[in-house]
Amino acid sequence: FAYLNAGDLFMSDVMYGPAVRKNDGRKRKTYLIAFIDDATRVIPYAAFAHSENTAAFMEVLKQAVLRRGIPMRLFVDNGSAFRSQHLSLVCAKLGITLIHARPYHAAAKGKIERWFRTVRLQFLPMLSEKHMLNLKAINRALWTYIETEYHRSPHRSLCETPLDRWARVGEKVRYPEPGDDLDDLFLFESKRKVQKDRTVSLNGMAYEIDASLVGETVTLRYNPSEQGKEIKVCHNGRFVQKAKLVDTYANCFVKRDRPSKTIEALDPEKAVDHKRESRPKQPVNFSRISEAEKGDGYV
Numbered sequence: 542f543a544y545l546n547a548g549d550l551f552m553s554d555v556m557y558g559p560a561v562r563k564n565d566g567r568k569r570k571t572y573l574i575a576f577i578d579d580a581t582r583v584i585p586y587a588a589f590a591h592s593e594n595t596a597a598f599m600e601v602l603k604q605a606v607l608r609r610g611i612p613m614r615l616f617v618d619n620g621s622a623f624r625s626q627h628l629s630l631v632c633a634k635l636g637i638t639l640i641h642a643r644p645y646h647a648a649a650k651g652k653i654e655r656w657f658r659t660v661r662l663q664f665l666p667m668l669s670e671k672h673m674l675n676l677k678a679i680n681r682a683l684w685t686y687i688e689t690e691y692h693r694s695p696h697r698s699l700c701e702t703p704l705d706r707w708a709r710v711g712e713k714v715r716y717p718e719p720g721d722d723l724d725d726l727f728l729f730e731s732k733r734k735v736q737k738d739r740t741v742s743l744n745g746m747a748y749e750i751d752a753s754l755v756g757e758t759v760t761l762r763y764n765p766s767e768q769g770k771e772i773k774v775c776h777n778g779r780f781v782q783k784a785k786l787v788d789t790y791a792n793c794f795v796k797r798d799r800p801s802k803t804i805e806a807l808d809p810e811k812a813v814d815h816k817r818e819s820r821p822k823q824p825v826n827f828s829r830i831s832e833a834e835k836g837d838g839y840v
Contacts (some may be wrong), residue, residue: 550579554654572591736755
């Protein structure tokens with residue numbers, strides 16, 4: 542298949558990339574997540590990530606929409622990242638028709654696969670050790686290559702450069718409105734029940750919620766890459782507050798409510814002298830005990 546206008550269809554897939562260092566200094570494998578416009582072969586956005594999960598994919602999709610507009614259709618593979626409910630929800634909000642490739646039908650993804658081959662032949666061989674320092678370095682090099690080399694080189698199938706084709710057939714591309722908050726639209730959502738201690742747990746982290754919501758089910762809206770910074774709490778479809786990360790150290794010094802009833806002292810006359818009660822009424826005669834034991838044959 543082939544579409545005529547830019548933005549008619551974006552195609553996306555994932556390619557294994559080179560090992561790149563993480564913050565701890567260790568090298569980790571990477572995945573190249575990329576989008577290609579079917580009609581023009583322009584790359585709306587592409588980036589290496591240390592994971593191919595939904596969170597990494599959605600971040601690249603958001604950048605693609607910001608840079609090259611909202612596609613009418615999105616053609617993706619059948620991997621778990623492409624089958625997520627979150628992707629379906631975001632596409633519905635943006636008015637994008639989500640299409641999944643048929644299993645074992647590689648020919649349908651021919652355009653993105655050919656671009657991956659171009660990356661292997663042209664981009665990867667030019668990388669040096671300084672480009673492998675971290676994801677930021679390799680992604681900076683990748684985008685420089687895309688904008689200065691790939692987009693400006695004649696494409697064999699188009700007989701012109703991808704940018705020239707986009708300029709000719711890109712009039713109908715739909716871009717986000719100035720007032721659209723894409724950061725908010727792309728937030729992940731998870732439902733949680735507020736516990737009696739006014740907290741909810743999300744991905745191993747505890748957050749404090751208003752006491753009025755104890756026992757209620759709330760929706761947490763968040764960016765996985767910035768989870769510890771901000772969590773939006775919604776109840777019955779309305780935003781109610783921003784959850785605060787529980788500070789376990791400071792929590793040790795929080796003043797607790799005292800018991801509502803005071804413990805009253807007993808009447809001295811009714812009090813029981815346990816020491817006096819436990820004393821024997823007569824002194825113990827140990828000589829009698831010894832004589833009894835002899836009579837029983839114990840001595």
